[in-house]
Amino acid sequence: MSVKNLTRRDMIWASGILLTAVRQQTVSGQQPSHPEKDLIYWSQEPPNAEPELDKLIQSWITPTKHFYVRSHAKQNPVIGADEFRLQVEGLVDRPLSLSLSDLMKFPQRTLTATLTCAGNRRAEFNAEGQVGGVQWQAGAIGNATWTGAALADVLQQAGVQSGAQHVWFEGLDSIEHQGSNIGFGASIPIEKAMGGKDDVGALLVHAMNGAPLTSDHGYPLRSLVPGYIGARSVKWLGKVVVSDRTSSNHYLATAYKLVQETQDIDWAEAGPIYRYLVNAAVGSHPAGAELAVGEVQLSGYVLPSGFSNARVKQVWVSSDDGAHWTEAELTGENQAFCWQLWKVSVPVTRDTRSIIVRAQDSRGAFMPERVPWNAKGYLQNSWFRLPVKVS
Ligand code: MTE
Numbered sequence: 001m002s003v004k005n006l007t008r009r010d011m012i013w014a015s016g017i018l019l020t021a022v023r024q025q026t027v028s029g030q031q032p033s034h035p036e037k038d039l040i041y042w043s044q045e046p047p048n049a050e051p052e053l054d055k056l057i058q059s060w061i062t063p064t065k066h067f068y069v070r071s072h073a074k075q076n077p078v079i080g081a082d083e084f085r086l087q088v089e090g091l092v093d094r095p096l097s098l099s100l101s102d103l104m105k106f107p108q109r110t111l112t113a114t115l116t117c118a119g120n121r122r123a124e125f126n127a128e129g130q131v132g133g134v135q136w137q138a139g140a141i142g143n144a145t146w147t148g149a150a151l152a153d154v155l156q157q158a159g160v161q162s163g164a165q166h167v168w169f170e171g172l173d174s175i176e177h178q179g180s181n182i183g184f185g186a187s188i189p190i191e192k193a194m195g196g197k198d199d200v201g202a203l204l205v206h207a208m209n210g211a212p213l214t215s216d217h218g219y220p221l222r223s224l225v226p227g228y229i230g231a232r233s234v235k236w237l238g239k240v241v242v243s244d245r246t247s248s249n250h251y252l253a254t255a256y257k258l259v260q261e262t263q264d265i266d267w268a269e270a271g272p273i274y275r276y277l278v279n280a281a282v283g284s285h286p287a288g289a290e291l292a293v294g295e296v297q298l299s300g301y302v303l304p305s306g307f308s309n310a311r312v313k314q315v316w317v318s319s320d321d322g323a324h325w326t327e328a329e330l331t332g333e334n335q336a337f338c339w340q341l342w343k344v345s346v347p348v349t350r351d352t353r354s355i356i357v358r359a360q361d362s363r364g365a366f367m368p369e370r371v372p373w374n375a376k377g378y379l380q381n382s383w384f385r386l387p388v389k390v391s
Pocket of ligand 1: 067068069070071072073115116117118171172173184185216217218229230231232233234235236237
């Protein structure tokens with residue numbers, strides 16, 4: 001492809017790659033702050049990092065070293081297991097103060113669920129107008145196995161009072177925000193907290209992929225809300241509050257919302273984002289990959305929307321700008337709240353300029369061709385376009 005044929009979107013992708021290379025160079029030669037991780041760091045303080053996509057899609061379960069990290073505090077809080085207590089309060093009959101061993105006495109549930117940041121693929125919004133924040137490519141997502149007590153079991157022991165509408169989570173981190181320090185917080189509707197027939201609801205997890213949570217992922221305890229954007233799964237969890245309203249914490253009340261402006265906004269009017277959307281990406285090849293005329297084998301991930309009855313239905317891939325689509329084969333397990341992997345072989349001709357991926361789930365939700373720009377760069381799930389060069 002000649003330079004004059006590059007679209008603005010292609011340029012953004014290309015600059016993303018360049019930036020990645022620069023970042024890797026910047027951190028190489030320095031002592032890594034998170035030596036157990038194999039990630040591209042967009043910042044070290046706070047740690048914000050995503051894996052290279054070809055590593056991300058190697059297995060259905062994402063190894064912890066390839067699991068993205070999204071934190072807001074410069075430093076992870078250091079919490080000793082012995083002094084740790086989870087406070088459960090608000091509209092409950094019996095407020096609780098639970099140690100880790102108290103939490104282990106509840107029936108332990110292990111489930112696999114995909115966690116994804118609302119800002120995944122944010123960098124692609126810049127084709128239409130600058131968005132701030134971490135310039136995530138498509139790696140702010142991972143699929144892990146999580147173990148802990150069901151929030152519903154803990155709330156049942158506390159005795160939820162009538163009038164309860166939302167459950168708040170409060171983190172023990174300390175984030176500089178508008179001249180003071182706050183913890184990260186969230187809330188979820190009581191119906192999600194308590195779960196249902198096919199949905200355990202939320203978990204209070206102490207283990208990820210069969211090992212205690214690492215510091216980056218919230219040691220010693222985090223909430224895990226399958227189907228919801230990552231921001232509702234609060235790390236370093238210190239408090240659960242049952243309330244008749246949504247949390248007033250900044251990260252629920254004014255961040256993680258779909259808005260066109262960031263000034264003079266009626267924040268309450270823009271509701272919080274809860275569920276994530278159907279999404280997909282190519283992982284096997286980077287933007288700008290050189291392909292030979294003939295056939296190319298591609299692979300990637302696909303996520304159904306965040307409902308307990310949503311499953312991936314179809315992934316289609318085009319190498320001729322949408323004139324023809326080939327259905328991809330799905331691999332990995334087909335479970336609620338989990339991604340699947342996909343692979344496909346498509347023709348490459350002299351005219352191939354990009355690979356386009358779109359997907360649909362069993363509830364009929366689909367990736368739109370374009371997603372309206374929003375000021376904070378959330379929920380980018382438009383057709384995934386990978387610019388390529390044909391040699
Ligand atoms: N919890 C706390 N206490 N502090 C945080 O900064 N970041 C949230 C969420 N929980 C955050 C948090 C966001 S935005 C995301 S996407 C997920 O954690 C990321 O989880 P991970 O770092 O384990 O991948």
